[in-house]
Amino acid sequence: MLQLINHGISEELLERVRKVSSEFYKLEREENFKKSTPVKLIGDIVEKKESEKLEHEDWEDVITLLDDNEWPERTPGFRYI
DSSP, X not given: OOOOOSOOOOHHHHHHHHXXXXXXXIIIIHHHXXXXXXXXXXXXXXXXXXXXXXXXXXXXXXXXXXXXXXXXXXXXXXXXX
């Protein structure tokens, strides 16, 4: 675990980033993520092992914004945090 202290970033800003990131995922990424090949493969593996249950997955989602044309369209607050 890593913890940064005395970084100077306000709690308000951190909360806004958390909220907009969550909104962004739900509006623009979740549907395609659930249909993705890795998720389907893991689901198939779990189905084959009936005694095991997939819970509390720890996924990572990464996006790269290279220019003004790639900002999320359905999450306007994302750009103005």
